[in-house]
Amino acid sequence: MKQIQYILASLFIILGAFEGYSQEWTVPENEAAVVSPLPFNNATVREGKTVYEKNCKSCHGEPGKNNAIVLVPPPPDMASEKMQANTDGGMFYKVTNGRGAMPTFKPTLSETQIWQVINFIRKFDPRNAGKLIETALLKGKLSAAIDKDSTAIDIVAEVQNSPGIYSRLTNTTVFVQVKKAFGFLDIGKALTNADGKARFEIPKGLAGNVDGKADFVVTLGDDFEKTTAEVPGIKVAAPLGENPLASRSVLWSTNDRTQNWLLFSYFFVTGLVWLTIIYIVLQISKIPKAGK
Ligand code: HEC
Structure with missing residues (x-):
């Protein structure tokens, strides 16, 4: 009987908690x-x-x-x-x-x-429904190239007027991103001039990949169908070289870099602990015998 009371009481507490959570806001x-x-x-x-x-x-x-x-x-x-x-x-x-x-x-x-x-x-x-008039997205075209000093990206943006016919896209924002392992990182934007050209200065101190290079991607805004131009492999920083965590002097980086003295002390200490445990268990098992 008592058990049933306990079960019922805890059920009410749990239900009560859920009830409290789902309360109207x-x-x-x-x-x-x-x-x-x-x-x-x-x-x-x-x-x-x-x-x-x-x-x-x-x-x-x-x-x-x-x-x-x-x-x-x-x-x-x-x-x-x-x-x-x-x-x-x-x-x-x-x-x-x-x-x-x-x-x-x-x-x-x-x-x-x-x-x-x-x-x-x-x-x-x-x-x-139907209150927002969807305007068709514009079709753009981009070309991008690194300038000769590798300090800026020269961009040309165009828009399609009728199939196959493009004109320069003036006074429009172009966005510049860097490709990273986890996706694209926004690094800035530039505005096209009357000729549809924009120049994006590469920020100083931009971090590159392991090899010190950065891959840039130029895109147009939301009014356009997805339009991109890629500028691959520009050297922006010194190569990172060996991953510092994997260098010889770091003990814990990987198993096979562990030093012998460290492995030895590890097994010595764990061995000692096991011996102690076995000793204690043996002693305990002697208690019933001693009682007789
Ligand atoms: C960390 C997670 C989280 C983020 C981030 C978050 N929400 Fe929520 N939101 C919740 C949860 C959980 C609830 C339910 C809260 C409740 O009912 O007590 C909720 C409820 C709401 C409600 C009330 C819905 C109702 O029941 O009437 C609105 C409105 C809302 N969120 C809007 C937003 C908006 C807008 C943003 C971004 C600006 C946002 N939320 C970001 C977790 C989140």
Whole structure:
């Protein structure tokens, strides 16, 4: 009987904990009534997308794919009814203040950025279907080459006007990245002039790969279909040489670099410990005999 009571009591405690977690997240009425100061259009949604990918996607996942990370309570999918049931003001309040595993973004995002990301989330509200006019992406063309002193990248950007016919792309931002083992690292941007040309000065002290080289990738912005130009293998720094952790003098880097005296002391000490344990066990096993 007593056992059943215990089981029931612990069940209630566990259920109670879950109940507490899944509690409605209520927003003060005056906060929920706040209306977004931003217009709902392609520009604000696109800016919101950038904010989303940097700050929210890691937990909430790709909107509409239900691939949020596992947390209690779970971060709702941005396209879900639960999320879209929030008013703009309600979302602003929740993103600003946070709760539990949902961080407060007050210190990290400006109010404008929060409203932008809310516009991006609203893109997935079925009530907004058809409200954003998708403009077709432009088709670009890029060429990039290192200048003769290897201090800058000369870029030429073009845009397609009709199939096969390109004109120089003026006053447009081009982005420069460096290829790294883990992906692409943004290192800066440049603006094209009236001839569609831009010059990007390679930052001094840029870290290269092991061989001291860096591979650059030039891209156009979001208004364009994916367009890139690569500038491979430019020497920017001295080669790193041997990985310092693998050098001869480092004892612990790999097993076969371990020094003999170290191996010997290791086996000596562990051997001693085992001998002591065996001795103690033998002594203990003698106790019943001595008792008789
Ligand atoms: C560290 C993980 C994490 C990050 C990063 C994160 N969230 Fe959340 N978010 C959560 C969790 C967990 C919840 C559920 C919190 C709860 O209900 O107590 C949540 C809930 C929310 C809610 C309330 C949903 C509801 O139930 O009404 C909104 C709105 C929201 N997040 C927006 C965002 C936005 C916008 C960003 C990026 C600026 C963001 N979140 C970043 C984990 C995260």
